[in-house]
Structures are given as C-alpha cells and as structure tokens.
Amino acid sequence: MKKKLLSAFMCVAMSAALLAGCGGKDQSADAGTDNGGNEGGSDVITIGFSQVGAESDWRTANSESMKSTFSKDNGYDLIFDDAQQKQENQITAIRNFIQQEVDYIVLAPVTETGWDTVLQEAKDADIPVIIVDRMVDVSDDDLFTAWVGSDFELEGKKACAWLNAYAEAKGMKEVNIVDIQGTIGASAQIGRTKGLEDAAKEYGWNLLASQSGEFTQAKGQEVMESMLKQYDNINVVYCENDNEAFGAIDAIEAAGKTVGPDGDILVMSFDSTNAGLTDTLSGKIILDTECNPLHGPRVEEIIKKLEAGETPDKLAYVDEEIFAHGADVASVTVDGKDYAVTEVTEDVISQRAY
Amino acid sequence: MNRFKNKKKLNGSSYLLIITILLFIFMYVAGMAAFSDKGFAKPQMFLNLFISNAGLLVIAMGQTIVMITAGIDISVGSVTALVCMVIANQMENHGANAYAAVAMALGIGLAFGLVQGFLVAYLDIQPFIVTLAGMFFGRGMTSMISTEMISIKNETFLKWANYKIYLPIGSYSKRGNFLPAYIYPTVVIALVVLVIIIIVMKYTKFGRSVYAIGGNSQSAMMMGLNVRKTKLKAYLLDGFLAGLGGFLFCLNSCSGFVEQAKGLEMDAISSAVIGGTLLSGGVGAPFGTLFGVLIKGTISSLITTQGTLSSWWVRITLSALLCFFIVLQSIFAGMKKKK
Numbered sequence: 001m002k003k004k005l006l007s008a009f010m011c012v013a014m015s016a017a018l019l020a021g022c023g024g025k026d027q028s029a030d031a032g033t034d035n036g037g038n039e040g041g042s043d044v045i046t047i048g049f050s051q052v053g054a055e056s057d058w059r060t061a062n063s064e065s066m067k068s069t070f071s072k073d074n075g076y077d078l079i080f081d082d083a084q085q086k087q088e089n090q091i092t093a094i095r096n097f098i099q100q101e102v103d104y105i106v107l108a109p110v111t112e113t114g115w116d117t118v119l120q121e122a123k124d125a126d127i128p129v130i131i132v133d134r135m136v137d138v139s140d141d142d143l144f145t146a147w148v149g150s151d152f153e154l155e156g157k158k159a160c161a162w163l164n165a166y167a168e169a170k171g172m173k174e175v176n177i178v179d180i181q182g183t184i185g186a187s188a189q190i191g192r193t194k195g196l197e198d199a200a201k202e203y204g205w206n207l208l209a210s211q212s213g214e215f216t217q218a219k220g221q222e223v224m225e226s227m228l229k230q231y232d233n234i235n236v237v238y239c240e241n242d243n244e245a246f247g248a249i250d251a252i253e254a255a256g257k258t259v260g261p262d263g264d265i266l267v268m269s270f271d272s273t274n275a276g277l278t279d280t281l282s283g284k285i286i287l288d289t290e291c292n293p294l295h296g297p298r299v300e301e302i303i304k305k306l307e308a309g310e311t312p313d314k315l316a317y318v319d320e321e322i323f324a325h326g327a328d329v330a331s332v333t334v335d336g337k338d339y340a341v342t343e344v345t346e347d348v349i350s351q352r353a354y
Numbered sequence: 355m356n357r358f359k360n361k362k363k364l365n366g367s368s369y370l371l372i373i374t375i376l377l378f379i380f381m382y383v384a385g386m387a388a389f390s391d392k393g394f395a396k397p398q399m400f401l402n403l404f405i406s407n408a409g410l411l412v413i414a415m416g417q418t419i420v421m422i423t424a425g426i427d428i429s430v431g432s433v434t435a436l437v438c439m440v441i442a443n444q445m446e447n448h449g450a451n452a453y454a455a456v457a458m459a460l461g462i463g464l465a466f467g468l469v470q471g472f473l474v475a476y477l478d479i480q481p482f483i484v485t486l487a488g489m490f491f492g493r494g495m496t497s498m499i500s501t502e503m504i505s506i507k508n509e510t511f512l513k514w515a516n517y518k519i520y521l522p523i524g525s526y527s528k529r530g531n532f533l534p535a536y537i538y539p540t541v542v543i544a545l546v547v548l549v550i551i552i553i554v555m556k557y558t559k560f561g562r563s564v565y566a567i568g569g570n571s572q573s574a575m576m577m578g579l580n581v582r583k584t585k586l587k588a589y590l591l592d593g594f595l596a597g598l599g600g601f602l603f604c605l606n607s608c609s610g611f612v613e614q615a616k617g618l619e620m621d622a623i624s625s626a627v628i629g630g631t632l633l634s635g636g637v638g639a640p641f642g643t644l645f646g647v648l649i650k651g652t653i654s655s656l657i658t659t660q661g662t663l664s665s666w667w668v669r670i671t672l673s674a675l676l677c678f679f680i681v682l683q684s685i686f687a688g689m690k691k692k693k
Contacts, residue, residue, distance in 0.1 A: 095406060
C-alpha cells in the first residue's frame with residue numbers, strides 16, 4: 001500500500017514538474033527574445049501600459065493605437081496588461097511595472113478613484129505616469145505627469161455650433177431638441193450635456209427633455225419612445241453616442257416618423273464608429289462628432305518631450321473631427337477656433353477600422 | 355487504532371500541501387530565473403504578492419473554514435464591495451471618522467455571517483443558495499448607496515493606506531540607488547490573521563469541531579458535538595473575516611465602487627482548493643490556502659512581467675491548476691477508501 005501511494009505521489013510530482021517546466025521554458029524563451037531586443041538598441045524605452053479591458057470597439061482601437069505606436073521597430077518595449085475591468089488588477093500591474101523599472105507607465109484607469117497609494121509608489125520610484133482616456137481623481141495632481149484624452153465639452157460645442165449653422169442654412173424656424181444622455185456621471189456625458197445646455201441658452205433652442213440612455217442601444221430606444229409619446233414637435237435628437245443613436249432611429253421609425261435631412265427628425269451623434277458613419281452617409285445620422293481613440297501618437301509626443309528634458313502640458317487633447325451628412329456647413333467656429341466639417345463618403349468609412 | 359487512522363488521513367492532505375508548496379516554490383524560482391532582468395528576483399516583487407493579495411488572503415481564510423464544514427460562501431466578493439462602498443460613502447459624504455469605518459466594515463461582515471450562518475445551520479438551507487442570495491443582496495445594496503465611484507480622501511484613512519513599513523532588506527535599482535523593501539500595514543494584519551486562524555483551527559475545540567462536522571456531521575452529532583452551533587460560529591467567523599478582508603481591500607483600492615471585487619469569491623474558493631481544501635468538507639488547512647493565494651498572485655505577476663501574453667492566461671492557468679488539484683484530491687480520497 002505504501003509503495004502504491006509513493007508511486008502515485010511520484011507520478012503526480014513528475015507531471016507537475018513537467019507542466020510547470022513547459023511553462024517555464026516558454027517564458028524563458030520569450031525572455032530570451034526580449035533580451036535580444038534590449039541588446040540590439042541600448043536606448044530602448046520600456047513602457048508599461050495598463051488598459052481597462054477590451055469591452056468595446058473603441059477600447060480595442062485604443063489598445064491597437066498604443067501597440068502600433070510603441071512597437072519594437074519604433075524603439076519601444078511595450079508591456080501591455082489587460083485589467084479585465086478590475087481596478088485591483090491595475091494596481092497590481094502598476095506595482096509590477098515599478099519593480100520592472102519601466103521608463104514610463106501609461107494608465108487607462110478603470111475607475112477615476114483610488115489611485116493615490118500606487119501612484120505615490122510610482123512617484124517615489126521616479127517613474128512618470130501618463131493617464132489616458134478617463135481622468136484620475138487624486139488628492140495631489142503631481143502624482144501624474146500628464147493626461148491624454150478627449151475634450152468632451154468641446155465635442156458638444158462643435159456639434160451645437162454645427163447645428164446652429166445648419167439650422168440657419170436650411171431656414172429652420174425653431175429647434176425643438178431632446179437630449180439622450182450618456183451614463184450619468186461619465187465624463188463624456190457631463191461634457192457633451194454641458195455643451196448642449198449652454199448652446200440651447202445661447203441660440204434660443206427649446207431643450208424639451210434630457211434623459212439618460214446609458215450609452216446603450218436598447219436604453220436609447222426606450223428613452224426615445226417615451227420622449228416621442230410626450231412631445232410631438234421634436235425635430236432634433238442629440239444622442240451622446242452612436243449606440244444610443246441607433247436605438248433612437250429605430251424608435252423614431254417605429255413611431256411612423258422619418259429621420260434624415262428631408263425627414264421629420266434630425267439625429268445627432270458622437271463617437272464616429274464605422275457603423276455610425278455608415279448611418280451618417282445615408283443621412284439617418286445627420287452629424288457624427290468624433291471621439292478619437294487613437295491616443296498612441298499623443299502619448300508618444302509627451303514621452304519624447306520628457307526624454308528631451310522638457311515639461312509637457314499637463315492636459316493634452318486628441319484631435320477630433322466632425323463628420324456630417326452632406327456639405328451644407330463647411331466649418332464651425334468654437335471659442336474663436338475654426339474646425340473643418342468633413343462630409344462622409346465611402347472613403348472615410350473604409351478608413352475607419354473600429 | 356483511532357489515532358493510527360487519524361495519522362493516515364493527515365498524510366493524504368499533507369502530501370497535497372507539500373505539492374502545493376513545492377509548486378509555488380518551483381513557479382517562483384522559474385520566474386526568478388526567467389525574468390531576473392525584469393526585477394522578478396527583487397524582494398519587493400515577492401512582498402507585492404502579499405500587498406496586492408492581503409484582502410484576498412483574509413477572505414480566503416474565512417472561505418477555507420466554511421469549506422471545511424462542507425459549506426461555501428460566494429457572497430464574499432459582494433460583501434467586500436459593500437464594505438468599500440459603505441465606508442467610502444460614510445467617510446466622504448457623512449463625515450464619519452476612520453475608526454468608525456473599521457467598526458462598520460466588521461459590523462457588515464458579522465451581520466452577513468450571522469444571517470447566512472443562521473439560515474444554513476438552523477434552517478438547513480443549502481449554503482450555496484443562501485450565499486448566492488447574500489451575493490445578490492450585497493451587490494444590490496452597494497448600488498443602492500451609490501452607483502458612482504467614491505474616492506476616499508479621509509486623512510486618517512489615507513495615512514493608514516500609505517504607511518510604508520520599511521524592511522531591512524532591499525535591492526539596487528538600475529541607477530544604483532538602494533531601495534529598501536516595504537510592506538503596508540494590511541500585510542501585517544493579514545499575516546496576524548493567518549497565524550490566529552491556524553492556531554484556532556488546530557488547537558481549539560471550535561477548530562476541531564469544524565473538521566469533525568465537515569468530515570461527517572452525523573457522527574459528529576453522535577459524538578455529542580453541537581453541529582448547528584459550530585456551523586453558525588463558522589459562518590460568523592467567515593463573515594467577520596470577509597468584513598475585515600473587505601476593509602483591507604479598501605485600504606488597497608481607496609475607493610468605493612459598485613463593480614469592485616467582482617469574482618473575488620471565486621479567487622478565494624480556488625485559492626482554498628489549490629491549497630488542499632476539499633469541497634466535500636473535513637479536509638483543509640489555512641496554511642495551504644496561503645499558498646493558494648500566493649500561487650494565484652505569482653501567476654498573474656508572471657504574466658504581467660512577461661508583457662505580451664493576454665491576461666486571460668491567468669485564468670486559464672488557474673483553471674488548469676484547479677483541475678490538477680481536484681484530480682489529485684480525488685486520487686487521494688480514493689486511496690483512503692480502499693484502505
């Protein structure tokens with residue numbers, strides 16, 4: 001009996017060693033190639049990037065932008081960590097980056113809060129931290145070096161300036177607008193709603209109702225249905241992302257009304273995903289303001305500045321375009337700056353990967 | 355005769371424990387060899403395992419205890435989220451001080467333990483169902499308090515969270531500076547809890563009773579043990595540890611958020627299983643669970659350090675390990691029966 005037990009134990013131990021051994025070999029092989037890269041160029045910049053996850057096309061495009069910008073060919077070594085939507089995974093990953101002594105940490109935070117401790121550790125280790133997309137809410141802004149992301153209020157302002165110009169060009173007598181908001185409290189929702197509210201006051205639009213569609217198609221449709229029942233004079237819908245716009249279009253068409261430049265209701269949207277632009281080409285969405293996920297080049301700019309010993313701007317906004325159906329408005333002016341409006345064509349859509 | 359049998363039983367589970375420990379050491383040493391240029395050999399990297407998993411370790415202790423009674427508790431992740439949310443909300447929006455927050459955290463844990471323990475022990479409801487309800491309730495209550503993220507800015511709390519305890523060991527950075535290794539108070543608390551639980555489970559009447567009722571509650575009852583009371587106590591202790599673990603988790607994350615700690619219960623269960631605890635009850639050791647937690651931490655650390663693998667590999671590797679250990683357990687259980 002004892003012998004049997006012993007032999008079973010040995011078998012198990014051997015298979016365990018084999019299992020773990022395989023893993024070990026793989027890793028050492030990978031480490032080997034990494035070393036090779038390091039030896040090739042002594043000034044390889046190592047970057048640890050902690051990404052939220054891969055929950056949407058936008059996010060995937062964001063990750064791809066980072067990976068293609070910080071490629072081996074460009075002289076970078078990118079350590080990419082997918083946090084699977086968990087803040088605690090991001091905290092662990094950042095601690096890991098610190099021990100690896102990466103040159104820069106790039107963080108796309110899952111949550112805005114809870115970064116004080118780990119960012120302090122990064123600061124103690126003299127590693128600059130660049131935040132992308134969402135902002136972090138920390139007690140001391142010195143805990144991060146720079147932030148890269150979208151100016152959501154500017155997006156809202158651009159969309160509203162376009163609507164004002166379009167209404168003038170088309171001779172719309174009055175603008176009765178409803179706002180399908182994003183998830184309440186999200187920075188995209190706050191900025192885009194504020195842009196609309198300010199514009200409604202400035203241009204004298206009737207902002208009939210505002211309700212959250214939580215950035216989803218189903219909720220957007222539901223909200224639009226109830227708004228259509230409540231008001232029969234809606235002529236513009238301001239959806240705070242493409243998914244809500246798809247839902248709103250379905251609801252409007254189901255109610256027997258038409259969308260588009262010659263229809264009853266104009267649908268405005270944000271994000272400019274491939275699907276959103278396809279609807280813009282057909283006129284279902286009249287205007288789609290871009291929310292640019294390609295943060296990589298902007299982050300690289302900041303890193304180059306830091307490498308040169310300069311101080312980068314604390315807040316860096318990515319460039320974002322405006323895509324319209326038709327060419328009724330060539331450009332809009334917001335806060336004294338001109339922004340060109342791009343007419344959506346097949347070419348524009350084919351270039352859009354996400 | 356009885357003594358002899360006991361010894362045999364211990365042998366089976368101690369083999370499992372030895373395998374777990376050896377596996378951990380093997381994994382870590384392999385990591386050190388493969389990633390020495392990436393800082394894996396630094397003492398701080400090892401300590402980070404404890405820093406990042408202090409909350410999980412305490413929660414997994416509680417999980418181990420209920421699993422030894424042949425129960426399970428899948429509410430611990432939600433309890434953690436609720437604890438984080440309540441203390442964040444109380445401190446930031448209602449001006450509670452940090453000491454009151456600790457009391458609240460432990461109170462929530464105890465309340466969950468009491469209710470769930472009562473339902474399991476005295477109404478004989480399946481632990482899975484009871485704690486499933488607890489899990490939904492906890493997450494639901496968290497979102498009732500707030501669906502927004504709350505950042506903790508309470509000074510006392512942040513002082514605790516950021517208080518580094520430097521150790522006399524350390525490593526040199528690439529630039530040649532000596533960086534002393536450090537831990538946070540959470541690690542000390544977690545290790546103290548570990549030691550206490552080991553002692554309680556091994557040397558107290560309560561600990562012995564937990565093993566006895568998990569092994570065979572019928573014969574435990576015939577032996578004159580109060581099965582219901584012991585079960586209630588086990589869930590109460592588990593609830594307390596979930597509350598405490600949630601508090602440690604909160605010290606690490608410094609925020610309250612409804613999506614927090616999702617799936618933490620599964621991490622706790624898998625850590626206990628890898629550490630040699632049987633789902634069928636009666637067998638398990640808190641010391642083994644420690645290594646379950648460390649193995650989980652090491653896998654994720656290895657994959658982050660490697661840098662190009664998808665982080666889903668953490669889960670894939672864990673699932674392979676779980677399979678491996680479950681098969682091992684059933685082999686040992688089968689051998690025991692033959693004898």
